[in-house]
Amino acid sequence: MNEIIRTTGLTKKYGENYSVRNLDMRVFENRIYGFLGPNGAGKSTTLKMLLGLASPTKGEVDIFGQRMNSKNRIEILKEVGSLIESPSYYSHLTAAENLKILASLLDVPRGNIEKVLQIVRLDKQQNKKTAAFSLGMKQRLGLASALLSFPKLLILDEPTNGLDPAGIQEMRELIKTLPRQYGMTVIVSSHLLSEIDQMAEDIGIIANGKMMYQGELNMLHEMDKNKTLEEIFLDLTGKEQSL
């Protein structure tokens, strides 16, 4: 399997506090990688470092086999779609107008706008101003923005935040189809074990900025058959938090 992302000793320090510590992450092609950890574990900081939105204190990031630096960052990220923390949109514009702005910056065909709006099921609301959108619709618009160039790699940070159970289910099913239908590799972060358990094939568990487990989700299930996945997760993250 091809490695799409490899981080080596990735570290981020704010003042004296480590947000991420010596993180070695491996993400493989056409897989869904669940990035799981409690709130404040360092998930968003890690994803921001992958996108160059935060600069690492130490360590390296390789994406598509290229070492990312300030010179090649934008070139590499042309093949990466992202939704970090909360969706970005101009509230005084419609969904279609928002996507048109992104499409012209990304140099992607206008036809992609219609396609992604259909994928996230916002095609009927495309001419509505986003200020009037519900949180779920904004989240779907965020996903549409990330999908706009049909990138090879999709990075989604807590994409189900603020969604109702039906919205979560819908988003989950949608994410699950992406590797098969569009050949994408997906990284999804969440603090909800059940969510990751239902969509990820590989998993990375982070606590206090340290990677506690990384590998196939099935292997995690096999680790201790007497324990539920939740108990294993709590064991892994609880140990670190008590240190």
Add this chain to the structure above:
Amino acid sequence: MIKLLKCEYRKTKGRYIFLTALLVTAVQIVWALYGKYTDTVLMNGWMTFLYQLPLVNAIFLPLLSIIVSSRLCDIEHKGVIFKQLSVISEKGKIFDAKFIYGVSIVIFCNIISWASTIIFGYIIGFSSDVPINLYLLYLLFTIAPTVAVYIFQHTLSMLFKNQAVTFFAGIIGTFCGLFSMFLPNIPLLRKLFIWGYYGVLQFVGMFGWTKETRMADVYFAVMDIDWLFFAILIAASVVMYIIGRILFCRKEV
């Protein structure tokens, strides 16, 4: 860069930023030109304007910069857009594009105001042709401090999510610049603030005025131009721009 500039235009659709800037300019023009035009004033009209307008500019143009820059950046902060733009374009280019777009609006308004003054002078019947060289110089000395002030406002607006911070800093600066113009006995004071450069670069002075003098005895004349401080202003603008750009590029979004 062209793509980013086109996007700036599209983003501002429905935000009436250009219209707001024109409204501020209209108020500025009315404020500057409203008055009683006696025969004496008509005789010295062009020079009177060159003497009086820098003060009006020192009030309105920083305000125009505050409004344009903060409205342009507010749409990005409100929509948490910088994060998304930063993975598509280099942050430095985002900073540049937004600056070029905003400063173009402000400079365009400067030119409108300048042209209105000349047209008004002809309509009201100033008793000579416009001294075009002096008016071109005046335009240059209006645009230069405006660009400096815009760079300051643009940097703050890009860095701070809360636009009240930029508004407050801009108003404080405007007051400092304005009051420094009322203290000609301390010439260094106005040279310390970029907002005071409308006065520093004023090149027409009023002479023959004392407490007892009547308006008829007053005359206006061209003074020595402080090119050194013009150069200092340009240098300060370049330094502010570079620092602002670096700070924005380093800022984590």
